[in-house]
Amino acid sequence: MDYLKCVESFVNTVTCGSFSAAADKLGLTPAMVGKHVRELESRTGCTLLHRTTRRQGLTDAGLRFYQYGLQILATVREADGLANHLYENVAGVLRISAPVVWGTHVLTPILSRFLQHYPGVDAEMVLSNRKVSLIEERFHLAIRVGTLNDDGVIAIPLAPYRMILAASPDYLARQGMPELPADLQQHHCISFSQWRSDHRWQLEGPTGTQEVAMTPRLMVDSGEALRQAALSGLGIVQHAAITLQSDIDAGRLCRVLPDWQPPARPMHLLRLPGKQQLALVSSFTDFLLRALSDK
Structure with a gap:
């Protein structure tokens, strides 16, 4: 039997003065309220109510449990209120x-x-x-x-998470601008070490998909380090468009093979x-x- 229901029935019996009054408040039958109280007495091993034909009163143990019961129900109401607050309010x-x-x-x-x-x-x-x-x-x-x-x-x-290729104007002035994906094999490439690809860059473009085998000049596990390496003129980087776009707009980097890009993730x-x-x-x-x- 639900322990909290038993506590609720007992506390309301004491507060309302009878099983019948507690039953009316809780929407139960007097017999069910009485059953809840008897179950509570069985669980605690204590007589909580003195019962006579005319009235019922609290035992010493019943008084102490009544006080605890009030605290228990107040805590439950507080917890319910908190839960409702979290589900109904943005906090x-x-x-x-x-x-x-x-x-x-x-x-x-x-x-x-x-x-x-x-x-x-x-x-x-x-x-x-x-x-x-x-x-x-x-x-x-x-x-x-x-x-x-x-x-x-x-x-x-x-x-989708979009990637592009880019390099600094200084690097491209020294090494030239690639015209085809295969030209990347002649360039210094900067690669993200957490994306294991067997040193192959896959690119999608006008004629389909091509894979370019290359040996990275630098592998690094930091997106910002990738960007800084490209800005310093080390080579061609494959990186997120959201990271490089502001540098491209400012002229610090240039798109490489703009018609070709890695598959969006x-x-x-x-x-x-x-x-x-x-x-x-x-x-x-x-x-x-x-x-x-x-x-």
């Missing part, structure tokens, strides 16, 4: 994981605007290129680039399943999707 701490580059250039400004709009929300953003576990690491949301192999999560498609927003989502999670999800659609 709390949002935990979200995202890849370093996308999180830095795209998610950070969007999340900052969201926090300004909702003063009751705090956030913890973890930027990492590894695949996190939403359940084990207690994330509300995660941005995932690449193929999905997560069971039991809801994946919302986002715009699928990207998703992941969340745990459930019909009812925290208002915090659903509100940020809507905010993020609207912001991305405006880009």
Whole structure:
């Protein structure tokens, strides 16, 4: 039998003065209220109520349990109120994981605007290129680039993660501008070490897909280090368009083989399943999707 229901029946019996009055308040029968009280007495091993044909009163143990029961029910109401607040109000701490580059250039400004709009929300953003576990690491949301192999999560498609090739004007002045993908074999290339590709760059263009075998002059596991190496004139970099576009617009870098680019990588927003989502999670999800659609 539900322990909390037993406590609720006992407390209301004492407060209302009888099984019948407690039953009316709780929407139960007097017999069920009496059964709840007897179950509580059986569980505690104590007589909680003195019963006579005319009235019933508290025993010493019953008085102490009544006081505890009031606290128990108050705590339950407080917990229910907190849960309802979290499901109905945009408040709390949002935990979200995202890849370093996308999180830095795209998610950070969007999340900052969201926090300004909702003063009751705090956030913890973890930027990492590894695949996190939403359940084990207690994330509300995660941005995932690449193929999905997560069971039991809801994946919302986002715009694909687009890559481009670029190099500094200084490098291109010294080494020349490639005209075909095969020309990359004669150039210094800068590669992201976390994307294992057997030293092959796959490019899609007007005549289909081509793979170019090359030996990277530099392999590095940092997106910002890739960018800095390209800016310093080391060679041709394959990197996210969102990272390099401002440098291209400013003339610090130039697009290389603009008709050819690496295959776009699928990207998703992941969340745990459930019909009812925290208002915090659903509100940020809507905010993020609207912001991305405006880009």
